[in-house]
Amino acid sequence: MILVTGGLGFIGSHTVRALLDFGESCVLVQRRAGEAPADLAGGQVVIEQADITDLSTLLDVGARHEITGIVHLAYSMPWPPAAEQPVEQTRKALGGLLNVMQAAQDWGVRRVGVASTIGVYSGVTAEGPLREDMPLPLTAPHVIPTFKKIGEMLNDHLAGVTGIEVVNHRISGTWGPRDPHGAMFFAAPELVHAAVNGTEPDLSTLFGPAYAEDSIDLCYVKDTARAIALLQLADRLDHRTYNVGAGRATTNAEIIAAIKRVVPDARIELPTGGTGRQDHLDITRLQQDTGYKPEYDTERSVADYIAWLRAGNEY
Template sequence: MILVTGGLGFIGSHTARTLADLGESCVLTQHRNATVPDLLTKELGSQIFVEPLDIADRAAWSRLGEKHSITGIVHLAAHSILDPDPLAHLDGNLRGLSNLLHAAAAWKVSRVTVASTIGVYDLASSRPLREDEPLAMDAGNVIEAYKKTAEILGPFVGGQLGIEVVNVRIGAIWGPLGRVRSGFFAVPQLIHAAAHGTALESPPSAGKTEDGIDMCYVRDCGRGIAAVQTATTLHHHTYNVGSGRLTTNGDIRDAVLRLVPDATLDLPAGRTWNGRAMNISRIQEDTGFQPEYDTDRAVADYLSWLRAGNPR
């Protein structure tokens, strides 16, 4: 049985969906989010179990282990980035990582997969986004700071405990259950505007036409994380989980317009920064993972999802 912290969240739900499809039973934790997404309700109570967990509460971790026989962990939960208190981030996230490793040791799990981010890379650099690229020792925001710290501490402490701890650096994720507006790229706003027949909010966030990054559709992201967690053998401690290609806001807009020609999607021209794709050869070689959603298929799937009455 695999524990997925943050399992009712955006990426967690799709990861759990894939794990269930692979025949795995999962315990999904909830803290602020108490709603089970529709895509998981079919297996609720048979393969999918939901339990409360504050990752900073070690006793709560112990209670999970007493109730379920957990053999692996996917750690996607984190302290809220909306909290303005830097000490709250330090306390919540590092205690959460410590509690995770304590639990993994007590339960004798075989593998722990910990979520990191494309944001640990120097995105202004011209170097390829490869896992063996040296990372800067400073950080520009709280997410980058915590993820870099966890990337070092997790595998190091895990190695001393005899536990395989693996980092997954996740690209820019979009799709069903995601936010309506992102501060990183304009994609969610483009899709929602087209699905609901409204004009694009002006100006859109991170919205210039040529701005791009490795945009990975969330269904592929969930499959990638599940592939790492369930692989028979891994040869590395860190894997990129992305599409392996650069996608711009303009690429998404054009794909939407091919399906909804009358959509009003006026993006500012130009570029504010140079994006790059993640190299995904490691995960492909070790797990066989291949993204299934190109831009057109992903746009069509998300539009269909929203038009079916799903709010996000």
């Protein structure tokens, strides 16, 4: 049975679906009570309400279920960041990660997959695809990559001293059904929402203006989830860190073109003037060790997401 922290969340719920499709059963650990999405109903899924920052309640889950693997997708960072009690927030964030590792050790779990982010590459100036063996700057521009870098170093240490196989998943820009973030780091989700709603996109939450040429390794959530499931279930992995993405850069212009094939009158134009830099993840390790291949190109991703929203789903 695979324990998935954050299993009712955006990437978590899709990862559970992927694990079920591979024949696994799952325990979903959530801090707040919740119901499984309709597409998980009838599957081999158990939902447990437990806070990963409370070690005793987390360990109790293992007393009720035989846990063979862990996929840790819940936040191990101060989120949302707040000015109040920053030291305590940091202690709880790192404590949650350490509790997951303690549980893995106590339960005799062989492999723990931990969500990291493409953001750890911030500051890398080398040309070409972003590779897992690239040296990373110690600094980071945001709390998420800051704590993911810290987490990766802790994971490497703990893997060495405990013998647990700890695998870092450097996840690219993921989007699709159940994405609650909107235009947090990139424009694509809001462009789709605006097209479906018949409005102009509100991109004011981005760090800067959005341009047609702006690009990111944009991976549809169903592909992200399948990659995570493959990394969890592979008989053998030759590395501790894997890029999880599409392996190519997608521009806003490509997203807009795909949207207009489905919604021709969408009011989603963006100005030109971007840098044209096309950073993307090298997913060679992932492909070689798991056989992963993205199934959702830009057009299929956009069409699937629009259909999801038009079916009455909120996001």
